[in-house]
Amino acid sequence: MINKIKKIISKKNKTKIICLTAYSKNFASEVDKYADITLVGDSLGSVLYNYDTTRKVTLDNMIEHSKSVRMGIKKSLMVVDMPYKTYQNKKEALKNAIKVIKETKCDAVKLEGGSKIKEIIKHLVRNNVSVMGHIGVLPQSVKGKFRYKGKVEKEKGQLINDAKLLQSLGAFSIVLECIESGTAKMITKSINIPTIGIGSSKYCDGQVLVTDDLLGLNETNIRFVKQFVNLKKIINQGIKKFKKEVISKKYPSKKYSY
Ligand code: KIV
DSSP: HHHHHHHHHHTTTSSSSEEESSSSSSHHHHHHHHHHHEOOOOOOOHHHHHOOGGGGGHHHHHHHHHHHHHHHSSSSSSEEETTTTTTTSSSHHHHHHHHHHHOOOOOOEEOOGGGGGGHHHHHHHHHTTTTTEEEEEEEEEESOOOOOOOOHHHHHHHHHHHHHHHHHHTOEEEEEEOOHHHHHHHHHHHOOOEEEEEESSHHHHHHHHEEHHHTOOOOOOOTTOOOOOOOOOOOOOOOOOOOHHHHTTOOOOGGGGO
16 A cells, blocks of 8 residues: 555656546446546535535445445555544544544545644554645535635645645645646645646646546536536436337347346
8 A cells, every 4th residue: 555655656747647536336446447546535425415515424424435436446546535524633533544444445545624634634644544635625614605726825825835734744645626727836846745636727746536527427517627428428328228128128038038
């Protein structure tokens, strides 16, 4: 696992890092063929459960989906999001992170925040928990509308300081969510660990997207989401064909019967 993390870090300034979400085995096994990092994101709350906030996602939700994802992964680094209110203090964070790692056999956990959770990240790393950071827009903290970060000087400085702090605490990589391009570029240049962008420009060391979004399964008008294929259309074709053949009694033919 340490070697897998070293491999991710070694990609900085050489080749882009691919990170994608998966919430179940079948998706994970396809994602794993192309991704360096498979993330079981708490975005599963909105994608699978229609929650209006990731705050409703529980540790049990994350563990059950991650167990399924684990079965689909052969090579990528598996990272699991620590959900809201599961890392409020050092003791609770370590207990919950160890539970996630033991039960799901993931390689690392991801936590949202910078200086505010400094002591928590330090404690996890000291206890051999591999940590991925996450700064910029923090869905677990957002109330109301999402607004991108890092345009104003004060915010820019804070984000750069947070990124440097996370590196010094031992995080192996940092997700930059919805950070203004110039600021994302500065952050990426000012640290030695990889930045993984989402809505944070091409200047990051890697990119992450919610797989359901890029496949066109999730209807969204978020600016940074590009739909790379319309999977809904393909699914519809298959289901329609099935229905047609059942109604016309073409399926199941002798070949598919006992
Ligand atoms: O929850 C999630 O899927 C995430 C990524 C989109 C970065 O945190």
